[in-house]
């Protein structure tokens with residue numbers, strides 16, 4: 001017997017023939033009555049709690065706000081050529097002179113100082129940005145290797161909680177949920193920001 | 208129903224880390240003498256308990272989520288064979304390869320062969336309980352393949368040639384000063400002026416591993432969840448070492464216990480709320496990666512999923528004990544356990560310590576191989592209260608004690624006592640008589656609230672490490688009858 005057949009046979013022996021699955025009551029919250037303005041305030045609060053920096057702006061001020069975010073993340077006078085963007089990022093959001101990700105090897109990607117991407121969904125209650133591997137979010141390595149990550153989030157992408165976010169996502173896509181900068185709780189169970197992922201997370205919130 | 212009679216094999220001896228080399232009471236007595244260990248554990252667990260309580264209290268629907276989590280897991284187990292086949296079909300459709308392993312030895316052999324096929328002589332690893340359970344690192348090492356642990360706490364344990372003592376934070380028994388000392392001693396390029404500031408320690412780990420992530424050809428991970436309906440796997444982490452391993456190498460090998468499944472994509476909406484709040488006490492952990500097979504131009508081009516039994520089907524055969532397979536390894540039960548807080552994780556012998564370890568390890572190995580673990584608890588019930596999937600750990604402990612007693616051929620005084628207790632509790636007349644008989648103990652106590660520890664043997668065996676309260680003047684039912692008499 002193959003291992004597969006044997007494990008399956010063991011399961012059937014263990015459970016026996018009579019095994020009705022129990023009912024699952026989904027009486028937890030799946031929707032939310034809060035207004036967009038309230039959700040944006042909650043998202044900002046949660047992100048700042050993780051020590052991310054949030055900059056709010058109007059739709060026509062994204063480029064200037066991205067520049068301000070990079071000032072905060074890299075220090076004034078940063079080199080535009082040290083910034084790499086997701087390939088599908090709208091042109092008007094990009095700093096002039098920034099590179100676009102073209103699938104180059106990881107070691108080259110790691111040499112950039114900062115990455116600029118959009119997101120697929122943002123979850124207010126948990127302060128989470130979800131990147132889905134689309135041209136707007138970029139491939140997974142892009143938001144991982146450079147030490148500073150700037151994400152542009154539009155108000156229409158913000159949902160209240162985890163259940164609503166999952167309905168908007170494609171399970172087949174490579175998904176990354178980002179909640180603050182990289183961190184660890186491994187030393188005396190205290191959260192310390194910054195280990196292997198980006199040590200700085202800046203969010204440009206467009207509303 | 209007991210699995211012993213169904214002939215389903217438990218986790219084999221001689222491979223992996225499910226058995227200690229001595230019984231719990233002996234190991235615990237030694238751990239209790241280590242004041243530094245107790246201080247480190249007390250500090251860490253009280254920090255995390257407060258954080259967990261705050262973020263759990265924030266959700267008005269926590270109890271509903273908890274009940275849903277429990278029901279989803281029970282539904283998963285009821286149809287485990289079908290869900291596994293569905294997972295296999297979806298992963299295969301998306302370009303992955305699924306392997307099945309009856310036990311630790313078989314899983315180690317599969318992974319070793321897969322790594323050899325790539326020609327690599329080193330792998331990077333994401334923290335995974337399953338690979339610790341089967342002793343994968345040792346198996347790879349024996350085949351000339353070096354495994355780099357990349358999770359900070361795992362790295363501390365690996366560099367310190369130590370053993371993990373907690374399922375979430377394997378180096379919880381080490382404080383910052385001890386970690387600094389390990390890094391200074393074992394990291395070749397470390398800054399000699401390294402202080403014990405946690406941020407500096409984290410930076411040292413980053414520098415130590417950066418190059419290895421960029422050059423690694425093969426990564427090995429575990430999985431927190433797998434979705435049968437879509438073939439999606441999930442790894443929940445904090446540092447980004449998981450993302451490095453899941454994204455950069457060409458080949459990814461994931462080793463997963465067969466119980467880690469959930470049936471549908473929607474089920475994740477429950478567990479992605481329950482897990483981070485219960486484990487690190489955060490609203491969400493920094494990074495969660497979800498992937499389905501392979502994706503062109505993004506991440507590994509080869510993906511292998513190894514499905515591991517190693518005693519899980521034997522556990523499934525026990526109608527009471529199978530509930531431990533619902534565990535999502537959050538570690539909340541360890542953090543609230545008064546026994547764990549004092550003894551630490553090493554005393555449990557197995558890689559699964561604390562309350563969950565006390566009910567899981569004896570079932571994976573068969574209770575005779577971990578016979579002291581079901582007794583490593585005061586049955587206070589704190590573990591049940593915090594468990595995000597409401598596993599009734601105290602009841603399973605009692606069930607396993609009974610099974611252990613049952614399996615013993617030689618009758619110990621304790622076994623006789625438990626058998627007599629079971630008999631008395633099943634008959635109300637006998638029970639009332641027994642309760643009245645305990646009043647004789649009042650004579651021994653002579654007015655003190657606790658009976659003297661110097662009871663004659665065999666009772667002294669029991670009272671050596673336990674306070675036995677002086678029996679009350681009347682039983683609860685007698686008092687009730689008296690106070691409510693009209």
Ligand code: SF4
Pocket residue numbers: 485533534535536537538539540541563590593594595596597598
């Ligand atoms: S038994 Fe419950 S509380 Fe303990 S680790 Fe498992 S899920 Fe968490």
